[in-house]
Amino acid sequence: MTKTRASQAGREILERVQALLEDPDHQDNPLYEALEGLREYALAQDQRLERLMRISDGYHLLERNHTQSLAVRCDRQLRRMEKMARISDQYQKTLWEVTESLREAANQDPLTGLANRRFLMERLKDEIQRAERKDTRLALCLMDVDHFKRINDRFGHEVGDTALCEIAGAVRQGLRRYDLYGRWGGEEFLLVLPQTGLSEAGAVIDRVRQEVGQVTVGEGEPLTLSASFGYTCLHVGEDPNDILKRADIALFRAKEAGRNRVEQEP
Numbered sequence: 001m002t003k004t005r006a007s008q009a010g011r012e013i014l015e016r017v018q019a020l021l022e023d024p025d026h027q028d029n030p031l032y033e034a035l036e037g038l039r040e041y042a043l044a045q046d047q048r049l050e051r052l053m054r055i056s057d058g059y060h061l062l063e064r065n066h067t068q069s070l071a072v073r074c075d076r077q078l079r080r081m082e083k084m085a086r087i088s089d090q091y092q093k094t095l096w097e098v099t100e101s102l103r104e105a106a107n108q109d110p111l112t113g114l115a116n117r118r119f120l121m122e123r124l125k126d127e128i129q130r131a132e133r134k135d136t137r138l139a140l141c142l143m144d145v146d147h148f149k150r151i152n153d154r155f156g157h158e159v160g161d162t163a164l165c166e167i168a169g170a171v172r173q174g175l176r177r178y179d180l181y182g183r184w185g186g187e188e189f190l191l192v193l194p195q196t197g198l199s200e201a202g203a204v205i206d207r208v209r210q211e212v213g214q215v216t217v218g219e220g221e222p223l224t225l226s227a228s229f230g231y232t233c234l235h236v237g238e239d240p241n242d243i244l245k246r247a248d249i250a251l252f253r254a255k256e257a258g259r260n261r262v263e264q265e266p
């Protein structure tokens, strides 16, 4: 706007000067040369001014483009960061799921879903410590399914697997809510009874024996299952292996005495 007005005013003066200079009546005017020089000077200044304005416009445009491209770049960067945050969330979720399944795999028996030997051993150590700290009793029992080989031989390994799962459920039925149990290995299970003395443990374990006795496997002529049990109580200062060894001795005796029995070792 300013530029247009200035150029127009300047152009009008220059046109008037041009007209005066071209007028033959003024050719001999003593101011002629000075006016012509002034006109050329003004023309040169005008051109200079226009050049400066072009340069200024160029800078202005450059600046605007730069600001715009900065905003575009900033926006792109933000979107990239949002995407990374989304990926990071997803990654953390996956990591958590993998950790969870690893933890489960490390603690669980894959066939029955019960606690496995590793986890049972950890818990047994905890329970021994708690019993000593609180000065309470702790009973422990090893259970071994009788003649399990016959089930596999007669009905196949898959039926044997199903039987182990049913036995796991039967043991649960016989135990109390706060008792701990799991698969010790093969067809052997471990039962840990916190705050339980020998006589009370005997009653609980015999109930488990009866529950296992309800499980049948196979069609046609089904086999009724049974299991043998050996249990004992924690002595002061014992470690897990000591108490396990005594329970195993009792279990051996139950097997020797004809199976489907509960034996204790003081």
Ligand SMILES: Nc1nc2c(ncn2[C@@H]2O[C@H](COP(=O)(O)OP(=O)(O)OP(=O)(O)O)[C@@H](O)[C@H]2O)c(=O)[nH]1
Residues within 6 Å of the ligand: 111, 144, 145, 146, 147, 148, 149, 150, 152, 156, 157, 158, 159, 160, 161, 164, 185, 186, 187, 255, 259
């Ligand atoms: N189907 C199946 N069988 C298993 C599994 N783990 C161990 N066994 C079987 O359990 C059987 C155990 O046999 P033995 O140690 O001879 O004992 P048993 O036949 O139960 O006889 P007793 O313990 O003396 O009463 C073997 O045939 C093993 O193959 C399992 O996960 N699935």
